[in-house]
């Protein structure tokens with residue numbers, strides 16, 4: 101009998117560290133891994149960030165894997181199995197995806213694979229700034245087999261304890277490991293052998309976030325862009341993408357008001373902004389970006 105290929109699902113709120121975890125797994129786990137990515141926003145940033153490392157990535161288009169892409173997901177898994185025959189498949193969902201429909205799909209409809217586990221990354225800093233755990237994040241925590249309580253470098257012991265209590269209240273069975281930049285013993289992440297069976301989801305998911313993109317072939321003035329990032333409109337919870345200055349190009353990441361730039365080769369500026377009620381500030385943001393261009 102043919103063995104089933106294990107699938108690991110990485111989920112977690114916007115900007116909590118899913119791509120950071122994936123990059124870390126790819127650096128540390130010496131197995132043939134195929135990646136399936138589903139991103140929110142018209143331009144796929146995350147798949148570009150992890151590309152080029154001799155790994156196979158399949159992108160699921162601009163929709164949410166938990167709602168509109170079920171058929172596409174199944175087709176992508178089948179294609180990966182046929183063409184790559186990986187040791188394992190890792191799925192990174194969007195921060196706004198609810199994992200229940202996906203888990204149900206993997207467990208019930210895909211008989212060549214087996215769900216190894218759901219790993220949820222949690223942004224400790226984000227939860228200190230926005231302590232209310234919304235419906236989607238709650239499901240991401242509830243369905244986790246393993247939780248990375250990430251960004252511990254940005255909060256204090258007391259805050260960490262409070263967050264941990266909230267997580268245990270929602271999910272008393274998943275182990276919680278506290279991490280900085282998702283650095284965890286990779287052996288803990290695989291072989292979880294999930295045995296909880298997902299009931300058919302009653303899915304009424306309507307993502308509360310929206311997004312828009314900005315692309316440009318111009319170079320940006322770094323000092324102006326840094327000012328722009330530091331004063332980014334509070335409607336934007338998450339921004340990411342590539343930015344080109346005269347001295348080189350960078351990966352830009354911004355979550356809950358905190359931003360960073362990491363050197364990254366890319367030929368044009370491509371930015372995605374994700375937040376709530378973005379229509380109120382979109383034209384202002386675009387105007388401010390244009391005034392950062394050389």
Ligand SMILES: Nc1nc2c(ncn2[C@@H]2O[C@H](COP(=O)(O)OP(=O)(O)OP(=O)(O)O)[C@@H](O)[C@H]2O)c(=O)[nH]1
Pocket residue numbers: 112113114115116117118119120121146194195221250251252253254279280281282338340353354355360
């Ligand atoms: N200070 C700090 N920053 C972190 C940590 N983990 C991740 N980050 C940063 O947080 C930002 C978002 O991380 P990502 O891994 O891109 O988050 P994500 O969950 O993939 O984001 P989405 O796919 O947009 O939901 C990046 O700037 C990371 O470098 C951490 O432990 N500490």
